[in-house]
Amino acid sequence: MTVKYVLRAVALTIVGLFFLFPLFWVVLMSFMSNADILRNPPSPFFNPTLHNYIALVSGQLHTNVGTQTVNYMLNLFNSTVLSAFSVILSLILGVPAAYAFARYKFRLGEDMAFTLLSFRFAPPLLVLLPLLMIFQSIGLYDTYFGLVWVYQLITLPLVLWIVRGYFEDVSEDIELAYRLDGHSWLSTFFHISIPLAKPGIAAAALLSFIFAWNNFIFALILGSSGVQPVTVGAFAFVTASAIEYGQVAAALVFSIMPTLVLATFTQRYLVEGLSLGAIKG
Amino acid sequence: MSTSGVASMNAHPVVRRRHPFLGRALPYLLSMPALLTCVGILVPFGMAVWYSLERYNLAFPSTRGFIWFGNYISLFKDATFWNTVIVSMTYTVLTVGLELLLGLGIALLLWRRSLVTNVLSVALMLPLMVAPAIASMMWKLMTNANFGIFSYFVSLLGFHDFKWASAPQSAMFTVVMVDMWVYTPFITILLLAGLRGLPRQPFEAAELDGVPGSFVFFRIMLPMLLPYILTAGLFRMLDSIQQFDIIYSMTQGGPGDTLMDFQVQAYTQAFIFTNIGRASAILMVLWLITYVLSNVFVKNWLRLRERARGGV
Numbered sequence: 001m002t003v004k005y006v007l008r009a010v011a012l013t014i015v016g017l018f019f020l021f022p023l024f025w026v027v028l029m030s031f032m033s034n035a036d037i038l039r040n041p042p043s044p045f046f047n048p049t050l051h052n053y054i055a056l057v058s059g060q061l062h063t064n065v066g067t068q069t070v071n072y073m074l075n076l077f078n079s080t081v082l083s084a085f086s087v088i089l090s091l092i093l094g095v096p097a098a099y100a101f102a103r104y105k106f107r108l109g110e111d112m113a114f115t116l117l118s119f120r121f122a123p124p125l126l127v128l129l130p131l132l133m134i135f136q137s138i139g140l141y142d143t144y145f146g147l148v149w150v151y152q153l154i155t156l157p158l159v160l161w162i163v164r165g166y167f168e169d170v171s172e173d174i175e176l177a178y179r180l181d182g183h184s185w186l187s188t189f190f191h192i193s194i195p196l197a198k199p200g201i202a203a204a205a206l207l208s209f210i211f212a213w214n215n216f217i218f219a220l221i222l223g224s225s226g227v228q229p230v231t232v233g234a235f236a237f238v239t240a241s242a243i244e245y246g247q248v249a250a251a252l253v254f255s256i257m258p259t260l261v262l263a264t265f266t267q268r269y270l271v272e273g274l275s276l277g278a279i280k281g
Numbered sequence: 282m283s284t285s286g287v288a289s290m291n292a293h294p295v296v297r298r299r300h301p302f303l304g305r306a307l308p309y310l311l312s313m314p315a316l317l318t319c320v321g322i323l324v325p326f327g328m329a330v331w332y333s334l335e336r337y338n339l340a341f342p343s344t345r346g347f348i349w350f351g352n353y354i355s356l357f358k359d360a361t362f363w364n365t366v367i368v369s370m371t372y373t374v375l376t377v378g379l380e381l382l383l384g385l386g387i388a389l390l391l392w393r394r395s396l397v398t399n400v401l402s403v404a405l406m407l408p409l410m411v412a413p414a415i416a417s418m419m420w421k422l423m424t425n426a427n428f429g430i431f432s433y434f435v436s437l438l439g440f441h442d443f444k445w446a447s448a449p450q451s452a453m454f455t456v457v458m459v460d461m462w463v464y465t466p467f468i469t470i471l472l473l474a475g476l477r478g479l480p481r482q483p484f485e486a487a488e489l490d491g492v493p494g495s496f497v498f499f500r501i502m503l504p505m506l507l508p509y510i511l512t513a514g515l516f517r518m519l520d521s522i523q524q525f526d527i528i529y530s531m532t533q534g535g536p537g538d539t540l541m542d543f544q545v546q547a548y549t550q551a552f553i554f555t556n557i558g559r560a561s562a563i564l565m566v567l568w569l570i571t572y573v574l575s576n577v578f579v580k581n582w583l584r585l586r587e588r589a590r591g592g593v
Contacts, residue, residue, distance in 0.1 A: 008390065015387055016401055019408050022462065025430050026419050038428050097315035104308035112312060114579070115319050121575040122326075123523045125544050126564040129551055130328035152318055160315065165586075185307070214412030216526045217544075231414045235530050238418045245422060252419055256411045263410040267403050271470055 023256075029249035037245050052250035061247055068243070072251055074226075075233030079255070081144060082219070082229055083212040086151035087205050093152070094159035095201065099193060101160070102167035113160060120157040127153070128221045135222060142223050150218055155208035162207070166200025167193065203269040210259050210270075230255035332561035339555035352562035361538060361546075365563070369542040371453065372528075373521040376460045381514055383461065384468030385506075391469070392476050402473065405466040413463050414526040420459045421446070421531055446532050449539045456540060459527050464520070468513045475509030476502075508585050515578040519571055543567040 029037060031048040039046075055061050061068045101109045119127075131150060132141070140146030170193055178188050194201070216231040225236075234251050237243055263270060309316075336348045356362045387405070391398040408416065423431045424445035435443045446455040479502070487497045525544040528534065534545040541549065543563060551560035 011386075011390055012397060012401060015390065016404065019405055019462065019466065022416075022419055022423060023407060023411075025423060029422065040428070040433070042428065042430050042433050093314040093318065097312040100308040100311035106308050108316070109308060109312055112316055112319050115323070116315070117579060118572065118575055119322050119326075121519045121571050121578070123544055123547075123564050123567045123571060125525070125547050125551075126329050126561075126568055127322060127325040129557060129561060129564070130325035130332065133328070134325065149321075153322065156315065156318060210410060214410075214415075216412060216414035216530070231412045231526075234415060234418055238421060238530070245425070245428065248418075249422060252415055252422070255415050259410045259412075260407055263406050264403065267406050270406060271474065 023260075026249050027253055029246060030253045032246050032249075034244045034246055052244070052246040053254075055247055056250050056254065061243060063243055070237075071225075072230075072233055072237075072254070075228060075230045076254060078144075078219075078227055078233075079213055079229035079231075079258075082147055082151060082227075083209050085144070085148045086155045086212045087209045089148060090152060090155035090159045090208055091201065091205060094156050094204075095163055095194070098160050098163035099167050099189065102164045103172070113164070116157045116160060119153060124153070124217050125221075128218065132221055142227055144227055147219060147223055147227060150222060151212050151215065153218075154211050154215060158208045158211065159201075159204045162204040163197060163200050166197040170196045199269065202266075206262065206266050206269055210262065213259050329561050329564065332557050333565045335558045337556075337558035337561075339557060348558075352558045353566075356559070356562055356566070361541070362563070364538055365541050365543055365546045368453075368538075368540060369522055369524075369567075372457065372460075372524060372540075372542055373518055375453070375457045376464070376521045376524075377514055377517050379457065380461055380465045380468050380517060381510065384465050384513070385472055385510070387465070387469045388472040388476055391473055402470075405469060408463050409466045409470075411463065412526070413460075414530040416463045417456070417459050417527045417530040420455070420462070424455060447536060449536050452532060452536060452539045456528050456531055459531065460521070460524070463527070464517060468517065471513040472506065472509055475506050479505055508581070508588070512578070512581050512585055515574065515581060519574050519578060522570060522574070523567060 028044060030052055031050070032046055033049050033051065036043075036046040056070075056072050059069050059071055059073065061070055097112075100106075101113050128150075135141040135146050140149070174196070175188050175192050178192050179185070183191070213229070214231065215229070216235070219228045219232050220235075223232075225233075230251075234248075234255050237248050237251050333352055334347060334349060335345060336351065337345050391402050411419070420431075423429045426432055426442075426444065426447070429445075432443060432445070444451055446452045483501050483505075484497065487501060522542075523544050524542055525548070528540050528542060528545050529548065532540055534541040534549060538546075544567065547560040547563040547567070550556045550563065
């Protein structure tokens with residue numbers, strides 16, 4: 001029994017190390033000076049410095065070939081704007097539709113639900129190439145509006161399918177009882193249906209925020225540096241040769257912190273949402 | 282696609298009496314914005330199909346013209362296309378296979394609730410929340426030849442000068458590793474939810490009867506868990522076959538064309554060689570594969586959902 005216990009403990013430790021060490025080390029690197037990073041052998045003991053973060057926030061990067069201005073804070077702002085507005089738009093478009101799909105069995109509804117779901121699984125580049133041509137000709141290229149619109153490809157199917165499952169669980173009798181009291185359909189929807197499906201809406205909103213935040217390819221193709229989010233901004237950092245590694249690490253930490261913090265506080269909702277409602281009864 | 286053509290209009294007496302028209306139009310009104318979005322996606326999709334049948338290179342706009350299946354025929358005759366197919370398949374089989382094995386193993390480790398396993402299952406969510414592109418860049422920093430911590434670790438194991446993603450021999454290994462770091466937790470979370478939802482009786486009965494552990498695992502637990510494993514595997518397969526973020530931000534498809542999978546190759550064709558026709562044809566082939574896979578997945582997923590709803 002004790003052998004089994006030890007083996008289990010060892011296995012759990014290895015699992016924990018594999019999945020957490022990279023995060024831990026990149027955070028450490030972001031507090032290191034260039035000399036500490038290049039030291040061989042690497043050591044977790046060093047004089048922590050906020051230098052990398054200060055350089056990023058001020059936008060003045062000191063490199064070995066002189067000072068370089070970057071606007072990483074703009075990328076951070078872009079990520080926030082794009083993700084937040086995409087989620088809001090998806091909720092406005094998706095929640096009523098999810099309700100319709102759950103309550104009324106109509107042919108068009110099923111077809112729509114499946115079309116949107118199947119595009120969730122289609123290669124994004126397939127629609128991005130024609131969209132690039134369209135956007136360039138109608139002036140939506142490189143705009144927040146255009147990107148938020150395309151981000152619906154990620155967020156809308158999530159909202160539709162997760163929220164639909166929750167609406168299906170809300171008993172229709174409660175709604176009817178409220179309506180027999182003389183309330184209008186609209187009032188029933190806002191006072192009964194939506195509050196009852198709130199956990200689902202929260203899970204869908206959270207998950208779509210995170211997926212929108214983590215998206216890379218949409219803005220890589222449909223925007224230039226003015227509207228690009230942190231994922232694409234960080235990529236420019238990594239491929240630029242002159243930038244110090246500590247600053248790259250700090251940029252990566254900046255880009256993952258918001259989703260990690262969100263996830264830690266809301267993990268119960270996430271587990272439900274992640275399985276697209278598959279497991280939920 | 283849906284088999285339930287049963288129009289059970291949910292006889293709403295209240296709705297019908299007050300608004301005969303509104304009652305019937307309501308579902309359509311509510312879903313109108315979503316419908317418009319659907320149409321909005323179908324238009325570029327149709328254009329992509331059209332592009333794939335055209336000779337369309339941005340560098341030579343005057344040569345643009347309809348050529349039927351010319352792009353497809355030249356693709357199928359081209360060795361680089363078959364390389365793309367092989368790279369994508371290898372990546373998919375390796376990531377999905379390894380992640381399923383590892384994910385199931387970890388789920389079994391975390392099955393029994395305790396403080397440690399609860400903390401660890403929350404911690405496992407973290408890699409999943411990191412953008413795959415960013416995860417790739419993190420690993421790129423840590424596998425840097427000069428100062429990367431992982432380069433240092435493998436040098437301790439005797440592999441000096443291990444080149445990770447910059448050598449053709451180890452490039453695939455490196456990106457598969459990143460994929461595993463990001464997505465194994467996804468499989469673990471799904472399977473853990475499945476495991477914790479299993480009925481207890483068969484396991485208790487097996488314990489009472491003194492049935493050996495391997496029998497319990499292969500004959501009782503695995504069959505009951507199979508729908509979850511299938512759903513998780515198919516879901517990951519759909520993502521893996523069209524991987525872009527991890528590979529592109531690690532090596533842009535290199536070194537050479539060792540990591541040129543479908544989407545990275547299509548991106549390269551479209552944005553380096555400005556050959557929109559060819560890129561679209563590659564993407565159409567990929568779309569066909571994902572379309573078949575996604576239909577299998579959706580059927581599977583709906584069945585699982587029904588079962589979960591029915592309360593086993």
